[in-house]
Amino acid sequence: xxxxxxxxxxxxxxxxxxxxxxxxxxxxxxxxxxxxxxxxxxxxxxxxxxxxxxxxxxxxxxxxxxxxxxxxxxxxxxxxxxxxxxxxxxxxxxxxxxxxxxxxxxxxxxxxxxxxxxxxxxxxxxxxxxxxxxxxxxxxxxxxxxxxxxxxxxxxxxxxxxxxxxxxxxxxxxxxxxxxxxxxxxxxxxxxxxxxxxxxxxxxxxxxxxxxxxxxxxxxxxxxxxxxxxxxxxxxxxxxxxxxxxxxxxxxxxxxxxxxxxxxxxxxxxxxxxxxxxxxxxxxxxxxxxxxxxxxxxxxxxxxxxxxxxxxxxxxxxxxxxxxxxxxxxxxxxxxxxxxxxxxxxxxxxxxxxxxxxxxxxxxxxxxxxxxxxxxxxxxxxxxxxxxxxxxxxxxxxxxxxxxxxxxxxxxxxxxxxxxxxxxxxxxxxxxxxxxxxxxxxxxxxxxxxxxxxxxxxx
Amino acid sequence: xxxxxxxxxxxxxxxxxxxxxxxxxxxxxxxxxxxxxxxxxxxxxxxxxxxxxxxxxxxxxxxxxxxxxxxxxxxxxxxxxxxxxxxxxxxxxxxxxxxxxxxxxxxxxxxxxxxxxxxxxxxxxxxxxxxxxxxxxxxxxxxxxxxxxxxxxxxxxxxxxxxxxxxxxxxxxxxxxxxxxxxxxxxxxxxxxxxxxxxxxxxxxxxxxxxxxxxxxxxxxxxxxxxxxxxxxxxxxxxxxxxxxxxxxxxxxxxxxxxxxxxxxxxxxxxxxxxxxxxxxxxxxxxxxxxxxxxxxxxxxxxxxxxxxxxxxxxxxxxxxxxxxxxxxxxxxxxxxxxxxxxxxxxxxxxxxxxxxxxxxxxxxxxxxxxxxxxxxxxxxxxxxxxxxxxxxxxxxxxxxxxxxxxxxxxxxxxxxxxxxxxxxxxxxxxxxxxxxxxxxxxxxxxxxxxxxxxxxxx
Numbered sequence: 001x002x003x004x005x006x007x008x009x010x011x012x013x014x015x016x017x018x019x020x021x022x023x024x025x026x027x028x029x030x031x032x033x034x035x036x037x038x039x040x041x042x043x044x045x046x047x048x049x050x051x052x053x054x055x056x057x058x059x060x061x062x063x064x065x066x067x068x069x070x071x072x073x074x075x076x077x078x079x080x081x082x083x084x085x086x087x088x089x090x091x092x093x094x095x096x097x098x099x100x101x102x103x104x105x106x107x108x109x110x111x112x113x114x115x116x117x118x119x120x121x122x123x124x125x126x127x128x129x130x131x132x133x134x135x136x137x138x139x140x141x142x143x144x145x146x147x148x149x150x151x152x153x154x155x156x157x158x159x160x161x162x163x164x165x166x167x168x169x170x171x172x173x174x175x176x177x178x179x180x181x182x183x184x185x186x187x188x189x190x191x192x193x194x195x196x197x198x199x200x201x202x203x204x205x206x207x208x209x210x211x212x213x214x215x216x217x218x219x220x221x222x223x224x225x226x227x228x229x230x231x232x233x234x235x236x237x238x239x240x241x242x243x244x245x246x247x248x249x250x251x252x253x254x255x256x257x258x259x260x261x262x263x264x265x266x267x268x269x270x271x272x273x274x275x276x277x278x279x280x281x282x283x284x285x286x287x288x289x290x291x292x293x294x295x296x297x298x299x300x301x302x303x304x305x306x307x308x309x310x311x312x313x314x315x316x317x318x319x320x321x322x323x324x325x326x327x328x329x330x331x332x333x334x335x336x337x338x339x340x341x342x343x344x345x346x347x348x349x350x351x352x353x354x355x356x357x358x359x360x361x362x363x364x365x366x367x368x369x370x371x372x373x374x375x376x377x378x379x380x381x382x383x384x385x386x387x388x389x390x391x392x393x394x395x396x397x398x399x400x401x402x403x404x405x406x407x408x409x410x411x412x413x414x415x416x417x418x419x420x421x422x423x424x425x426x427x428x429x430x431x432x433x434x435x436x437x438x439x440x441x442x443x444x445x446x447x448x449x450x451x452x453x454x455x456x457x458x459x
Numbered sequence: 460x461x462x463x464x465x466x467x468x469x470x471x472x473x474x475x476x477x478x479x480x481x482x483x484x485x486x487x488x489x490x491x492x493x494x495x496x497x498x499x500x501x502x503x504x505x506x507x508x509x510x511x512x513x514x515x516x517x518x519x520x521x522x523x524x525x526x527x528x529x530x531x532x533x534x535x536x537x538x539x540x541x542x543x544x545x546x547x548x549x550x551x552x553x554x555x556x557x558x559x560x561x562x563x564x565x566x567x568x569x570x571x572x573x574x575x576x577x578x579x580x581x582x583x584x585x586x587x588x589x590x591x592x593x594x595x596x597x598x599x600x601x602x603x604x605x606x607x608x609x610x611x612x613x614x615x616x617x618x619x620x621x622x623x624x625x626x627x628x629x630x631x632x633x634x635x636x637x638x639x640x641x642x643x644x645x646x647x648x649x650x651x652x653x654x655x656x657x658x659x660x661x662x663x664x665x666x667x668x669x670x671x672x673x674x675x676x677x678x679x680x681x682x683x684x685x686x687x688x689x690x691x692x693x694x695x696x697x698x699x700x701x702x703x704x705x706x707x708x709x710x711x712x713x714x715x716x717x718x719x720x721x722x723x724x725x726x727x728x729x730x731x732x733x734x735x736x737x738x739x740x741x742x743x744x745x746x747x748x749x750x751x752x753x754x755x756x757x758x759x760x761x762x763x764x765x766x767x768x769x770x771x772x773x774x775x776x777x778x779x780x781x782x783x784x785x786x787x788x789x790x791x792x793x794x795x796x797x798x799x800x801x802x803x804x805x806x807x808x809x810x811x812x813x814x815x816x817x818x819x820x821x822x823x824x825x826x827x828x829x830x831x832x833x834x835x836x837x838x839x840x841x842x843x844x845x846x847x848x849x850x851x852x853x854x855x856x857x858x859x860x861x862x863x864x865x866x867x868x869x870x871x872x873x874x875x876x877x878x879x880x881x882x883x884x885x886x887x888x889x890x891x892x893x894x895x896x897x898x899x900x901x902x903x904x905x906x907x908x909x910x911x912x913x914x915x916x917x918x
């Protein structure tokens with residue numbers, strides 16, 4: 001008998017799962033229906049700021065696989081504008097609202113993949129529902145914002161939130177010629193970095209012309225005729241024709257929770273390494289799940305396309321009859337803000353303290369290439385080690401072109417639980433166009449190891 | 460009593476050793492004399508091609524620490540143009556020829572660091588000693604070549620050898636406006652890469668206008684009045700006003716061997732991990748030593764500034780009374796040839812076979828950034844795994860800007876003996892300006908793991 005797979009959510013995680021399952025099982029063996037409530041599937045949500053900023057000119061460029069490819073080549077019944085409104089685990093069926101006018105219907109399943117993604121944080125503040133207040137979670141959101149920029153030519157924008165998305169959006173809007181104010185309640189941009197590293201980014205944004213207002217939580221939005229006209233903090237009002245919310249997201253688990261699929265302490269859906277939820281035949285992947293942090297040994301919810309792809313792929317291989325496991329994460333992330341590249345892996349100082357580590361750290365200033373080689377750029381590398389064992393717990397890099405991708409070598413070192421002493425001996429690539437003869441990573445590891453040695457606490 | 464340290468060779472390894480020893484022991488405790496036969500000490504030999512090509516305008520830019528710094532700030536008695544001509548282990552002294560006119564004298568030591576570097580391969584061919592045939596081993600060599608380029612304005616050059624140095628020199632001479640022919644007996648440039656990766660580099664050189672003659676060993680040089688006029692291969696003659704030898708180097712061990720300091724099977728000086736030779740109180744570091752390859756588990760001699768620095772530092776810390784060890788290498792290297800970046804780590808297919816591994820490999824074409832992001836460049840990644848265990852044995856990358864430094868993540872993975880399966884699950888950094896959502900490294904690892912799975916031989 002043909003088994004029926006239903007996938008809720010047509011972006012990275014959902015469509016990876018569907019594709020992998022299809023790759024291992026033909027349509028006679030497995031029927032696959034994927035529901036996506038928006039107009040687009042399988043796109044790069046991370047690319048939206050570049051669409052808004054103009055570096056990417058066509059929204060279709062962000063689409064990895066067009067709907068026809070799923071339907072015609074992979075025999076995956078992808079239904080756009082089809083929103084799943086309920087999961088009935090007893091009947092093994094989902095209720096679907098067809099926004100194209102097809103009404104509501106039930107679709108039965110034997111296997112279910114929940115890939116409902118993230119829900120943008122939308123502050124519960126006066127005026128937050130006014131017209132002109134935009135989120136940028138989905139490609140539809142991005143296209144809507146782009147339309148407004150082109151048709152209404154707003155002059156002033158407020159971006160709320162100085163995390164990755166907020167910063168990327170602030171830069172994008174400056175590129176579009178808007179006057180931009182960036183407002184955040186925290187004391188620095190990039191709350192996921194340590195303060196000593198985030199300060200550089202604030203300066204870069206100011207250099208670009210962004211008005212950076214930190215330590216001032218937004219308390220509400222002013223509006224006129226239902227349309228936003230500005231934002232208020234405790235100490236000022238900022239006029240705006242447009243507000244963009246860049247506050248990040250949390251796992252979108254309403255459907256799963258209503259159906260009784262257990263969520264974890266981070267409020268993401270709990271799965272095992274094979275992406276199975278606690279309910280037989282129900283899988284979950286992507287921004288809606290929580291995963292395991294290999295350094296803190298705690299669950300975390302991290303919304304990132306690369307995890308979503310891997311998790312979806314893992315679920316799909318397992319549904320297809322193979323074996324795959326998602327091993328967890330070490331908190332690696334990278335972003336480009338103006339001319340700065342910003343990257344992290346492992347734990348920050350604060351996170352390490354929270355996870356019970358006593359830490360030792362060093363910050364090293366160096367260059368991306370040999371100092372004498374044209375195009376050498378500044379970079380700052382921070383390394384955080386466990387004081388007791390010398391284990392590398394985390395690292396951060398802020399620098400100009402060529403700096404950030406170096407974080408990957410450290411992500412592997414963190415993953416492998418290497419000590420900073422061992423990292424300092426690594427055989428990393430060297431030639432003048434690529435690194436000083438001591439790569440900044442090696443210097444940072446060495447200095448951290450030396451500090452540990454001075455403290456006399458190495459095991 | 461004051462102990463006496465003599466260092467033979469004033470470049471990376473020797474001066475790192477001297478500096479580290481000084482950092483731990485003051486002049487009353489340790490007197491340090493360093494002999495350098497050339498006019499320059501502590502410079503970046505790897506930077507010479509960029510000096511010749513014009514990217515670096517002043518030879519002094521390649522000097523990491525000026526002689527005065529060693530003398531005045533570090534109390535290291537650095538003697539330039541002072542060539543050690545003999546080591547007498549019985550008398551514990553070295554014979555020094557002072558090329559500044561000071562004659563010959565003996566300098567006694569308690570501890571000795573041999574950092575005599577590499578000796579450029581100079582083919583034993585007719586005409587190889589003619590004027591106009593240049594090596595580029597030392598900064599003095601580079602400056603001499605530069606003088607000739609500026610004063611004699613040669614029009615046509617032949618570069619012999621298509622390894623890293625030959626390629627870098629060919630590019631440098633094209634930049635200087637010369638017509639350049641590159642001649643090598645091998646079938647591809649970059650003999651340290653596998654042929655499937657080296658081919659791209661040959662094309663790039665041809666695009667730059669270099670005449671690339673492969674599979675044609677040079678058989679001799681023509682000369683007129685003692686001055687080189689061209690090079691001969693088995694099948695042709697190539698006219699040249701200038702010949703540059705870029706054939707790499709071998710450990711310069713004549714002094715050590717004459718004194719009875721044992722060399723290994725690679726003909727490099729043998730040391731332990733602390734850089735001690737077999738002779739009490741005699742240390743060696745840099746291009747003159749052999750080191751241990753952590754994948755092949757065999758000794759290798761690899762001339763690279765980054766190893767020389769680390770080894771010198773290791774020797775110096777130990778001489779200074781601390782503890783340091785040089786852990787070995789995994790064969791990581793990187794180079795920039797025209798717009799191509801070329802990198803490798805671990806073993807090539809051929810090296811793996813030689814080391815007794817049966818291998819499985821994959822080559823993946825991808826891009827350095829998300830395909831839709833401006834500036835995304837092509838890159839080709841090759842991965843080589845042990846067929847029996849799936850262990851990553853080596854990797855190579857050839858690509859355009861942003862490709863090559865990725866080798867570092869793989870260098871760590873090789874170092875840690877990770878399997879390609881484990882590499883495919885790594886948490887590497889992702890954002891559209893830095894990588895496709897599946898980093899090329901992850902794709903290559905995944906494809907290699909899948910091939911292993913298909914072969915059904917995973918342990």
